[in-house]
Amino acid sequence: MTLEASNKNVCTIEDLPEEVLEFILSLIPPYKDLHDCLQVSKRWRRCVLNVTKSRQRNLDKSISEFAIAWQSVIPVAMAPTITRRYSHAAVVHDNSMYVFGGCTCSMTTFNDLWRLDLSKRQWVRPLTMGTYPSPKACCSMVCYKDSLVLFGGWTHPASYPLHQTWHLFNELHVYDITANQWNYINTENMPPPTAGHSVSVHGKWMVIFGGLQRASNVVHSTKSNDIWKLNLDTRTWYKQETTDEHKKPVQRYGQSQTMLDDEHLLMMGGTGGTAIYYSDVWILKMTGDLWTWLPVEVRNSGDAPPNLWCIPVCKVGDKIIVLSRSRQNYTPHMVYYSKVVWMRGDLEQEKRLERKVKQVDKDENVNGKRGTFSVRRVASDEEPQPGPSHGSNNQSNKPQLSNVLNNAPSPGISLSAFNTYENNTSKADHRRERRLENLRRLEEKLKKQMIEINQSWSTPLPKKQKRNVLGMYVLDISHALDPKPYVTWLPLKNNGAFCQGPEETVLYSLVAGKSELIMFGGIQKDVSSLSCTTNNLSNQVTNSLHFITAPKYII
Numbered sequence: 001m002t003l004e005a006s007n008k009n010v011c012t013i014e015d016l017p018e019e020v021l022e023f024i025l026s027l028i029p030p031y032k033d034l035h036d037c038l039q040v041s042k043r044w045r046r047c048v049l050n051v052t053k054s055r056q057r058n059l060d061k062s063i064s065e066f067a068i069a070w071q072s073v074i075p076v077a078m079a080p081t082i083t084r085r086y087s088h089a090a091v092v093h094d095n096s097m098y099v100f101g102g103c104t105c106s107m108t109t110f111n112d113l114w115r116l117d118l119s120k121r122q123w124v125r126p127l128t129m130g131t132y133p134s135p136k137a138c139c140s141m142v143c144y145k146d147s148l149v150l151f152g153g154w155t156h157p158a159s160y161p162l163h164q165t166w167h168l169f170n171e172l173h174v175y176d177i178t179a180n181q182w183n184y185i186n187t188e189n190m191p192p193p194t195a196g197h198s199v200s201v202h203g204k205w206m207v208i209f210g211g212l213q214r215a216s217n218v219v220h221s222t223k224s225n226d227i228w229k230l231n232l233d234t235r236t237w238y239k240q241e242t243t244d245e246h247k248k249p250v251q252r253y254g255q256s257q258t259m260l261d262d263e264h265l266l267m268m269g270g271t272g273g274t275a276i277y278y279s280d281v282w283i284l285k286m287t288g289d290l291w292t293w294l295p296v297e298v299r300n301s302g303d304a305p306p307n308l309w310c311i312p313v314c315k316v317g318d319k320i321i322v323l324s325r326s327r328q329n330y331t332p333h334m335v336y337y338s339k340v341v342w343m344r345g346d347l348e349q350e351k352r353l354e355r356k357v358k359q360v361d362k363d364e365n366v367n368g369k370r371g372t373f374s375v376r377r378v379a380s381d382e383e384p385q386p387g388p389s390h391g392s393n394n395q396s397n398k399p400q401l402s403n404v405l406n407n408a409p410s411p412g413i414s415l416s417a418f419n420t421y422e423n424n425t426s427k428a429d430h431r432r433e434r435r436l437e438n439l440r441r442l443e444e445k446l447k448k449q450m451i452e453i454n455q456s457w458s459t460p461l462p463k464k465q466k467r468n469v470l471g472m473y474v475l476d477i478s479h480a481l482d483p484k485p486y487v488t489w490l491p492l493k494n495n496g497a498f499c500q501g502p503e504e505t506v507l508y509s510l511v512a513g514k515s516e517l518i519m520f521g522g523i524q525k526d527v528s529s530l531s532c533t534t535n536n537l538s539n540q541v542t543n544s545l546h547f548i549t550a551p552k553y554i555i
Contacts, residue, residue, distance in 0.1 A: 014043075018043070018046075018047055019555060020555065021043075021044075021047050022047045022050055022051050022054075023554075023555045025037060025044075025047055025048055025051045026051050026054070026055065029118065029119050029121075030051075030052065030055060030513075030514040030515050030516070031094075031095040031118045031119040031513075031514060032095045032119045033119050034048060034051070034052075035048075035095075052514075052515070055514075055515035055550070056317075056515045058515075058550035058551075058553075059316065059515050059516070059549065059550045060316060060317045060319070061550070062549075062550040062551060063316055063319055063321060063472075063474055064319065064474065064490065065493075066472060066474070066490075066492070066493040066494070067550075067551060068472065068548050068549070068550065068551075069500075069548070069549050069550065069551045069552070070500045070501045070502070070546060070547070070548060071546065071547040071548075071549060072502070072544065072545065072546050072547075073121050073545045073546075073547070075123070075543075076122065079122060079123070080123050080124065080125055081123055081543065082099060082114045082116075082123050082125075082543050083104070083110070083112075083543060084104075084105060084521070084541045084542055084543040085099075085101075085102035085103060085104060085110060085521050085541065085543065086102055086103050086137075086506075086507040086508065086521055086522050086523045086541055087102050087103045087137035087138050087507045088100060088101050088102025088103075088110070088137065088509060088520075088521055089101060089102075089139050089140060089141035089150070089509070090141070090509035090511050090518075090520060091141050091142060091143045091148060091511060092118075092143070092511050092512065092513055092518070093143045093146075093148070093177060095117065095118050095119055096115045096116060096117060096118060097115070097116040097118060097511060097513070097518055097520075098113060098114070098115055098116075098141070098148055098175075099113070099114045099115075099116070099509070099520065099521075100112070100113050100114075100133075100139070100141055100148075100150060101133070101135065101136050101137055101139060101153065102137050102521065103137045103507075103541075104541070105537050105538040105541045106538075107156055107537070108135070108155075108156060109135040109136050109137050109155045109156065110135055110137075111132055111133050111134060111135040111136065112125065113125070113126060113128055113175065114126075116518075116520075116545070118513060118514075118518075121545075126180055127180070128175070128180055128181065128182055129180060129181045129182070130181040130182035130183055130184075131173070131182050131183065131184040132182055133150055133153075133171060133173045133182065133184075134153075134155065134169055134171060135155055136152075136153030136154060136155045136169055136195075137153060137154060137155065137195075138152075138153055138154050138195040138196045139151060139152045139153030139154075139169070139195065140152055140153075140197060140198075140199040140208065142199055142200075142201050142206055143201075144201060144206070144232045146176070146177045146178050147174050147175060147176055147177065148174070148175040148177065149172070149173075149174055149206060149230075149232065150171075150172070150173040150174070150175065151170075151171070151172050151173075151194075151199070151206075151208070151230075152168070152169055152170060152171075152191075152193070152194040152195050152197060152208075152211070153168070153169045153171075153195050154166045154167060154168045154169065154193075154195035154196075154212070155167050155169075165219065165220060165221070166195075166221065167193075168192075168193030168194065168195050168212065168213070168214045168221060169193055169194075169195070170190050170191055170192060170193045170194060171184065172184070172185040172186075172187065172190070172230075172235070173185065174235075185235045187235060187236060187237055189236075189237050189238070189239075190237050191208070191213070191226075191228045191237060191239075192213045192214060192215050192216070193213065193214045194208070194211045194212065194213050194224070195211055195212050195221075195253075196210075196211045196212050196253035196254050196310075197209060197210050197211025197212075197224075197253065198210060198211070198255050198256060198257030198267060199257060200257045200258065200259040200265050201232070201259065202259055202261075202262045202263070202265065202286065203262045204231060204232050204233050205229045205230065205231060205232065205286075206229065206230040206232055207227065207228075207229045207240075207257075207265060207284075207286070208227070208228050208229075208230075209225070209226075209227050209249075209255070209257060209267060209284075210223070210224050210225050210226070210249070210251065210252050210253055210255055210270065211223075211224055211253045212224070212253045213226075222251075223251035223252055223253055223272060223273070224251055224253075225248060225249055225250060225251045225252065226239065227239070227240040227241075227242065227284075227291065228240065240291055241289075241290055241291070242290060242291050242292060242293055243290045243291070243292045243293075244292075244293070247293060247295075248282075248293040249267065249270075249278075249280070249282050249293065250272065250278070251272065252270035252271060252272050252278055253270060253271065254269070254270050254271045254309040254310040255267055255268065255269050255270030255278070255308075255309065256268055256269055256270075256308070256311065256312065256313040258313060258315050258320060258477075259315070260283075260477070260480060260481065261481075262286075263285065263286050263287050264283055264284065264285060264286065264480075264481060265283070265284045265286070266281065266282070266283055266284075266296075266320075266477060266480055266487075267281070267282045267283075267284065268280065268281040268282070268308060268313075268475075269308030269309050269311070270308070270309050271309035271310070277307070277308070277309050278308065278309070279298070279301070279304060279308045280295070280296075280298070281295075281296040281298050281487055282294065282295055282296060283296055283480060283481070283485055294485060296480060296485045296486060296487055297484070297485070297486035297487070298486070298487055298488075298489070299486055299487070299488040299489070300488050300489045300490070300491065301489060302489075303473070303489040303490065303491055303492045304473065304489045305322050305324035305325075305471070305473040306324060306325055306327070307324050307325065307506075308322070308324075310506065310507060311323070311324055311506070312508070312509055312510040312511075313510070314510050314511065314512050314517055315477075315512065316512060316517070318476065318477055318478040319474050319475065319476060319477065319490075320474070320475040320477055321472065321473075321474060321510075321517065321548075322472070322473040322474075322475065323470045323471070323472055323473075323505075323508075323510060323519065324470070324471060324473060325468065325470070325471060325504050326468075326469060326470065326471030326504075327471060327492060468503060468504040469501045469502065469503060469504065470501050470502055470503070470504055470505060471492075472501075473489065473490075473492070474489070474490040475487055475488070475489055475490075476488040476489075476490055501546075502519070502524075502544060502546050503524045504524065504525070505519075505522040505523065505524050505525075505542070506522055506523050506525060507521075507522050507523050508520060508521050508522025508523075509521060509522075513547075515549070515550070516547050516548060516549045517547070517548035517549075518545070518546075518547055518548075519545070519546040519547075519548065520543070520544070520545050520546075521541075521542060521543055521544070522541075522542060523537070523540050523541055523542070524540050524542055525540045
């Protein structure tokens with residue numbers, strides 16, 4: 001066989017059908033590696049573009065059908081790993097996700113910058129230069145061209161002097177990704193110190209709304225519904241006025257803000273303080289010298305998430321994704337006990353023990369401890385043993401026994417038996433002592449058995465413990481820009497819960513990658529039970545990393 005003939009029998013990847021080649025390319029992360037495949041050949045370029053479109057189309061479909069797939073990434077051993085944190089800022093740029101600041105387990109704040117390589121799923125800490133931002137949390141960070149724009153935030157007060165309030169910032173920093181350098185931007189007309197605000201980018205403008213603000217001559221912070229915009233090219237701030245001061249959202253913080261186009265943004269949710277939560281939706285029309293707020297009708301609000309404050313949202317196509325506690329976990333705040341532990345471990349065992357002990361105790365009470373001896377029992381030399389054989393005697397003496405226990409007189413009970421059988425009292429006392437000793441031994445044995453059973457039931461298997469998972473809620477915004485705008489919460493499936501999803505988490509970050517959503521950090525705890533205490537905070541703050549994608553298919 002010649003060399004040319006043998007080469008013709010060898011198959012290469014180019015001999016595969018395009019359907020098979022596209023399936024192989026779909027297994028590659030949709031970032032740098034997949035982008036490099038565009039340069040192989042025209043055929044590969046066509047297949048990569050088809051894979052990119054189908055991935056995004058599949059994600060849109062899976063979100064609408066509540067059929068998403070969760071993927072958790074465990075940090076590689078001995079590799080650099082970001083510290084656990086919450087209330088941080090995150091943004092995606094090209095093939096990386098950047099994370100800045102946030103709160104620590106010890107109620108302090110960070111000012112570090114981390115980069116997640118989305119192709120390798122590995123954390124990298126850039127050794128940045130320049131003027132660093134202050135350690136803070138609840139700040140905003142957006143991406144503009146090859147820069148990250150950081151604004152606002154707050155930090156805990158110093159330990160001395162005592163009784164200080166939170167410190168808010170109005171610093172503006174820009175991180176040059178190419179130069180790996182922080183730059184502090186000092187402008188004259190700046191917003192007051194702000195934290196917990198919402199932000200979006202529209203063309204060359206960065207628009208912020210609301211938040212907690214503190215003027216220079218004020219001690220305590222106040223809620224705001226002001227609008228500020230920053231020209232990202234000239235780095236100049238402007239305070240934006242609206243048409244009708246009486247037709248605008250109320251003052252709030254912790255709301256979410258989504259860019260619809262260069263002239264419209266959507267704002268929803270937020271809080272006005274303790275037990276003041278909002279679920280309304282507004283459209284801001286950013287045309288002309290005076291901008292206009294438009295209220296939006298919310299349909300099917302019964303399928304809305306329980307909480308819409310301090311929760312990030314993410315826009316995918318004409319849908320907004322919200323991750324909050326699932327409806328199946330939405331119950332009044334109470335201590336949870338497993339039914340197995342509750343009934344079998346405590347109540348049922350105590351009932352069985354009580355029945356056994358009380359049956360023996362009734363025999364003892366009837367036979368001379370608190371009443372008279374039965375003539376038939378005293379005449380017999382056979383010692384009665386506790387057991388089922390005494391059930392008939394117990395039933396026959398129930399009315400008399402209840403009267404004795406309640407200290408009530410009964411005509412059927414008389415102490416004359418002690419006079420009639422005076423010569424047998426010593427023998428009866430001896431039998432009673434022996435019965436009491438047997439009862440004590442039986443009681444100790446039953447107590448030990450109950451303790452062992454309670455210990456075995458008090459530590460159930462982990463797979464049987466109730467697990468509170470995050471639920472996904474989807475808001476359809478396809479009619480948000482209609483003349484009469486409205487949005488619709490899609491009907492939930494399985495109460496929005498996914499058995500393979502992460503545990504219920506708050507104060508995390510959620511950003512959109514390429515045909516996937518990226519969730520990082522937060523506190524694994526119910527938002528309604530958060531307080532200023534830090535007893536178990538170190539066990540609840542996480543640095544877990546989760547990806548939401550469309551389910552994989554096999555050809």
